[in-house]
Amino acid sequence: MYELFSNLGSWLTSGTQWSGSDGIAHRLAEHLQYSLLATLIATAIGLPLGLLIGHTGRGAFLAINLASFGRALPTVGLVVLVFLASGLSMTPVYVSLVALAVPAIVTNTYAGMTAVDPDVKDAARGQGMRGHQVLLHVELPLALPLIMTGLRLALIQVVATATIAAYVSFGGLGRYVFDGLAQRDLVQVLGGAVLVAAVAVVLDLGLAGLQRFLFRHRTA
Amino acid sequence: MIQFDAVHKRFPNGTTAVHDLTLDMPEGGVTVLVGSSGCGKTTTLRMINRMVEPTSGTIRVGGRDVTRQDAADLRRSIGYVIQQSGLFPHRTVLDNIATVPLLLGHGRRRARARAAELLDTVGLTAEAGRRYPHQLSGGQQQRVGVARALAADPPVLLMDEPFGAVDPVVRTQLQDELLRLQKELSKTIVFVTHDIDEAVRLGDQIAIFRTGGHLVQCATPSELLARPADDFVADFLGAERGLKLLSLKTLADVPQGPAPEGGAWTLVLDEARKPLHWASKDAEIPVRPLKDDDSLLAALNECVASPGGLIARVDAAGVLTGVSSRDDIHTHAGQAHTDARARTGAAA
Numbered sequence: 285m286y287e288l289f290s291n292l293g294s295w296l297t298s299g300t301q302w303s304g305s306d307g308i309a310h311r312l313a314e315h316l317q318y319s320l321l322a323t324l325i326a327t328a329i330g331l332p333l334g335l336l337i338g339h340t341g342r343g344a345f346l347a348i349n350l351a352s353f354g355r356a357l358p359t360v361g362l363v364v365l366v367f368l369a370s371g372l373s374m375t376p377v378y379v380s381l382v383a384l385a386v387p388a389i390v391t392n393t394y395a396g397m398t399a400v401d402p403d404v405k406d407a408a409r410g411q412g413m414r415g416h417q418v419l420l421h422v423e424l425p426l427a428l429p430l431i432m433t434g435l436r437l438a439l440i441q442v443v444a445t446a447t448i449a450a451y452v453s454f455g456g457l458g459r460y461v462f463d464g465l466a467q468r469d470l471v472q473v474l475g476g477a478v479l480v481a482a483v484a485v486v487l488d489l490g491l492a493g494l495q496r497f498l499f500r501h502r503t504a
Numbered sequence: 505m506i507q508f509d510a511v512h513k514r515f516p517n518g519t520t521a522v523h524d525l526t527l528d529m530p531e532g533g534v535t536v537l538v539g540s541s542g543c544g545k546t547t548t549l550r551m552i553n554r555m556v557e558p559t560s561g562t563i564r565v566g567g568r569d570v571t572r573q574d575a576a577d578l579r580r581s582i583g584y585v586i587q588q589s590g591l592f593p594h595r596t597v598l599d600n601i602a603t604v605p606l607l608l609g610h611g612r613r614r615a616r617a618r619a620a621e622l623l624d625t626v627g628l629t630a631e632a633g634r635r636y637p638h639q640l641s642g643g644q645q646q647r648v649g650v651a652r653a654l655a656a657d658p659p660v661l662l663m664d665e666p667f668g669a670v671d672p673v674v675r676t677q678l679q680d681e682l683l684r685l686q687k688e689l690s691k692t693i694v695f696v697t698h699d700i701d702e703a704v705r706l707g708d709q710i711a712i713f714r715t716g717g718h719l720v721q722c723a724t725p726s727e728l729l730a731r732p733a734d735d736f737v738a739d740f741l742g743a744e745r746g747l748k749l750l751s752l753k754t755l756a757d758v759p760q761g762p763a764p765e766g767g768a769w770t771l772v773l774d775e776a777r778k779p780l781h782w783a784s785k786d787a788e789i790p791v792r793p794l795k796d797d798d799s800l801l802a803a804l805n806e807c808v809a810s811p812g813g814l815i816a817r818v819d820a821a822g823v824l825t826g827v828s829s830r831d832d833i834h835t836h837a838g839q840a841h842t843d844a845r846a847r848t849g850a851a852a
Contacts, residue, residue, distance in 0.1 A: 401588075401590075401593075403586060403587075403588045403590045404590050404591070404592060404593065406555070406586065406590060407584070407586055407589075407590025407591070407592075408590075408592070409555065409579070410553060410555055410579055410584040410586065410590070411579065411580070411584060411603050411604050411607065411652070412576045412577070412578075412579035412580030412581075412604060412607055413576065413607065414576045417607070421592075422592060425594045426592075426593065426594055501594075501636050502593070502594070
């Protein structure tokens, strides 16, 4: 056991392991690129959808059930399915990651919108704001803490799941996990897993800190 | 001037909120809509700025049918204050007040300058302007709500139970300030409340509603108190409505004479001739001197409490001008009732 951890330690800290096209630095950059791009696409889909449902109150059924749908979706299954349909490219990976992230974003955005005090919305309309002004100047800023929580949640899920890129022969930190498994190299598997976990934790803490800073004037 | 002409409001669930309402709210005056919950007073108010659309009938503000105007433009020209203040929690107090000027495209600098001016108008410090709404007390939040409604200087102000959620002491302060502001600004105000005392204090005219959205009586406070239209109105005004009428009359016309010398009780003054207390051989009783603009009700209260049945009258500086007797006050109280009945009798 001790030997395993000491091997893991030297694997993680060796200079040669960090450099080169299959080094940790490069794989990390790939992993972040997949994750951020997928979350960005998911935001572009999920945020307007959640805002629209929250603002109009129509389609609440969709927003609520999307959450359980997202949890039940088998990501690897989806990758294989899209891979079979579209052939070998990054498309199956992005489709799966986006499908994973959208529900968290829609559900949290919707939850944030419904939590806005109806008196405040009423006052906004009563002061003469038009529908889009109420949305942009009142509902969106007030829902923002919960919207950001949704984005954070989505990003963490995506970072943890982006290892599947390696499953269909692409890069990212999943490379170490899948290669390690194939080569029966436990240290490499463990190294990849630890790196993915570390990236997720660092991003989560960073975003939580950012949220606290941005919303320091808000009450609970 | 706001005119309701045969206005009817029925909600999709079938309840009638306002039933065939025809009512004029005069320009520059305070019209109070009063009644128990579910009587349609708030719906009536909200139809004026189209927060609720009437089912039939017409509502005119300044002669123009409200349904023929763009709803958002209409609302920007009408001040609106609601019970829980409805302030935007993510904006500073100053930016809350600047809302409507910004919507009207006045530019940030000008809107903020106007907002700063209004902080002062409603009795808040410049420091309060930099805070967020949740950092203020309930009473201060309501002041901000009023300032926000006044920011674009609208001729009409709608107030939906604006002082309903603050404690009685603060409520009285806010009412006093509204009366003071109204003296300067002469807005056409529509004010909704379920508190009849508030209605009597603030209203130039009071419209009483009954469940089902029926307007029962619309009259000046003294007409209403002297001649309630039916038992419902009389019950709503309460058993003390005779005394409430006295709260509308001032002491100014009640005669006063010199303070008595050598009786059982003497009025003790300080060097500036300001009343200190009533004194007999072995007791002192506090005195609450009254000014000319204090009400007959306050005078009645004071003469019941004072040992000789006399009230001490002072000028604006608090210097004694004379005393009035219980008989003088009673005579004027009776006269106030006779006058109010005679006036409304003649009108009817």
